[in-house]
Amino acid sequence: MRLPTAVVDGPVPAAAYDQALKEIFVSDANFNSVEVYSTVDGHKVGEVSIPGPAGLSFSPDFSKLYVGTITPYVYIVDPAGLHVSGQIAFPASMLTFSPGATGATLMPVMPYPMADGSLMLGMGYTSQSSSAAVLVGVEGLVRYDAVSGAFTPANPGPSNLGAEPARSLDGKYLFVYGFRSAGSELLLYSTAAQGYLAVSAQAPNGAAFLAANADGSKFAVVDNNWNVTFVNANLQTQAQYSSPRVLKCAIFSRDGKFLYLTNDLSHVVALDTQTGTPVEYFSVALGSNPFPTPLVDVDETYHVFGLTPGGLHVVDASHGQATPPTVVPLFWG
CATH class of the missing domain: 2.130.10.10 (YVTN repeat-like/Quinoprotein amine dehydrogenase)
Structure with a gap:
């Protein structure tokens, strides 16, 4: 749509x-x-x-x-x-x-x-x-x-952030890429503590995209080397995925079962959040948009919302294909 x-x-x-x-x-x-x-x-x-x-x-x-x-x-x-x-x-x-x-x-x-x-x-x-x-x-x-x-x-430290934070849907946690005395770290702000929790993980170098699931029980970080790392509420690594293509965004499904990513071929990749493995692919290239579509939200029925120059598009991600598309379509919409 x-x-x-x-x-x-x-x-x-x-x-x-x-x-x-x-x-x-x-x-x-x-x-x-x-x-x-x-x-x-x-x-x-x-x-x-x-x-x-x-x-x-x-x-x-x-x-x-x-x-x-x-x-x-x-x-x-x-x-x-x-x-x-x-x-x-x-x-x-x-x-x-x-x-x-x-x-x-x-x-x-x-x-x-x-x-x-x-x-x-x-x-x-x-x-x-x-x-x-x-x-x-x-x-x-x-x-x-x-x-x-x-x-x-x-800010968790004296320097600015390294990536845009990600909030859990229930509003109890904010997943943050910050800088402290030990260097770049992934951190959790908690409303219960009204501050950052005493948990952290090493943040990747360079650009990153952060994502949080609905209740703050799982988070994901996409690093500049095309890797996706899933961590739990203690920021301990649970699963990882290495992409063959550059990744441009990350967003959890509302039920937390999938993590949606966009790559540089304008394909949406759905990862199983338990195993970190790809389960479905979707091709969403637009004739008016030669660049990857940033994904910004998703509804309860796995319809993903993506931004393109001049508009917003809805992708039905409930039924994809098991393998990556072999070509980039000239138009979708």
């Missing part, structure tokens, strides 16, 4: 699936809005005006949608009523400049609503706010306490 956002002229930075309403919410930075589409038949449900929308994330109970932006504000949206119900103003005194993204002041582009009511803010940039070739890039974390209104730096 190709949703109507495919006519948008420019990148779509983010999308998030609402399992309560069976709708997909899509950031449209070109028109300063968040658009909403039915995942049942693809029709447009409505939209909400948001200045400079970036990353999207639902509260664990799906009662609120948090919209990160390339401005110093985070907006709270009522997903059923489709109206802004609140906003959070990030203090100007805490804004910092990114040495890694030319011309970018780090803004609250990616919100992570946590189970205790706090909000972890991913400070970063998008391709609209910087010269970085990313949809949404996160370099640091700041914790916002909704009760006291306090903002607290939340």
